[in-house]
Amino acid sequence: MALKMTVRDEGGVTVLALDGRMVLGEATTAFREKVRSLLAEGKVKIVLNLENVTEIDSSGLGAFVASHRSAASEGASMRLCHLGAKFKEVLQITKLLTVFDVSDTEEEAVRAISR
Amino acid sequence: MLEEPTSNEAGLEVVAPGGARRFVRITESPFFIGRGGETAKHLQLADPRISRSCAAILVEAQRHVLEDRGQRHGIFVNGEKIARRVLDDGDVVTFGVENFYELKYCASTLDSSITDVLSRIEHLTTSDPASGGGLHKLNVLLEATALLHSRLPLESVLGTMLDHAITVTDADRGLLLEADSAGGLQVRLARQSGGRHLAAENLTPSQTAIRMALDRHSSVITEDLAQAVPDLQVAVSIVAQRLRAVVVIPLYTMPQHNSMESTSHGRHGDFLGVVYLDSRRPAAFSKLDRRILDALASEAASILDNARLVERERERKRLEQELGIARDIQQALLPRGFRDFPHMTVSGTNIPCLTVGGDYFDVFPMDNGRTAFLIADVSGKGLGAALLTTMLQGALTGMSIGADPARVFAHINRFLCEHAEVGRYATMFFGILDRDGSLEFINAGHPSPFLLCEDGICEPFSEGSFPVGLVDGAEYTVARHQLRPGDTMILFSDGVTEAMDPADDMFGVERFRDALGGLRSAPLEQLQRVVLDGVQRFTRGAAQADDITVLLVRYGASQAS
Structure with missing residues (x-):
């Protein structure tokens, strides 16, 4: 599969690390499923680590927004880190930088979400 | 009459x-x-x-x-x-x-020639019931037919195959069961002796017999069952059928030579289905030569396999046809032939990466001598994205009857958030140009169009809002800019800037700007050519990964521009 996902616990914060291509198809479906199941397990602090994501297409962006919405509706917080220059630019053009909570590194994201 | x-x-x-x-x-x-x-x-x-x-x-x-x-x-x-x-x-x-x-x-x-051949084969089969020759010829015919893509009625061929099996074994009735994707067996066809149709509900096949045939990967007759199951009462369905004699022939594809699976299945390939035959006479099949059953098994399997290939090919062709229709519909949405508006000239092109795509553009007159133009890029590609473009075009016609653009966009956003699949959205750039060069625009998450003006090339249209269909309750505002005569706007979808070469490098905004240098006064068709050629040369034959759309709008106070 194009996308690998690993879940870690960092002091009560769930870190979901993504590895590969977040593109139309299995990857976006699997990602949304994963977030849904994390929320169903009662996780309320989720950090998405995009350091090893090589590509995000329009469907990938849609998946991130949809997951963000799901988290918000469950009363959970979600934060993105290690965005990469290209994805940051896409978020700028689509004005979505204001919608997501973003940190540069995982450590900062975990700290910020724990406050 | x-x-x-x-x-x-x-x-x-x-x-x-x-x-x-x-x-x-x-x-x-x-x-x-x-x-x-x-x-x-x-x-x-x-x-x-x-x-x-x-x-x-x-x-x-x-x-x-x-x-x-x-x-x-x-x-x-x-x-x-x-x-x-x-x-x-x-x-x-x-x-x-x-x-x-x-x-x-x-x-x-069928072609009359094929019809004749089929009847001749039928004669052969009925006159020489012990030979597998007729069936073999039918099989060869089916292979040839698949190659010719002709419209062979498959049910007829499978029916003939089953009739032949019934005749050769002297059975009363027969069923062709086909393996489905869930690992079960579905009744495909039912026949009775004499080449007659049979309602499938009249025959409930013995599951015990079928299971035994599958376990052994080989044909099973009633006597095999009796030996294996000493207490016949246990084989309930056989009793229910009033002790009919039964033959079950499992069908497998030819095993692939280098496949690992062939070692676990013995010498068998994939499981295709089962030919199931029965007779009122309890000892009907006890004298059957096993070789006849084996010959039937291999020929019937081959026919069924080829029939499935033909079916899949036909389905593929049908889908291709449907996509072709969708493409024609989508092409018809685009403005045909750009008529010159009094104060502007326009040129544009749309190249989907699949048969249909998620980009579209439009130009239409509004009130008071103003003209509207837009470019839209729906997330994803192919049919799902294409369907949204038609929805958008319909919704945006509200604009030409005087509705306020910001409200129309808010309405579209609400509609998409509610009705489109989750995560499906569109980025759009929409502009209204007045005769005096004043431009009103809404940028919904779309990259800013280029502006070629006297001072050079810039991207002054970034002010805007979210894409439509992504954020519930998003609000859209109209921004303004003043164009001067000769100014040219270049709207594009990200299929242009994100076009990739074989080394996975992107065309990018910088290369795009460089390609446009010094062309402020060039005819629009030339400008358009330069952009498309630039992308093509850069990608050096790498496959197109996204829909590509370009729309050029030049403001000119006179016709001469």
């Missing part, structure tokens, strides 16, 4: 009471079926139980309609009595009498 030749190449498979078959093409309308004379001029069934004027087939609205013209015992289609009925491919017509002709309607016939 006028007699006219039918253009539809449909026909009837006429099955005589003894099992003999022939194809008769429906060559004229009305097509008369009867016992003799004028009213039987197209198909004569010589039997006193047929009325002189029996039935007729007419062409109505490109379909064939069967009419009862006085058959004493009634005309039946698929067992149901009719007075008048539109015929569908595969419908079986009977005449209300036992042991009689049966007509099967085929919506398209």
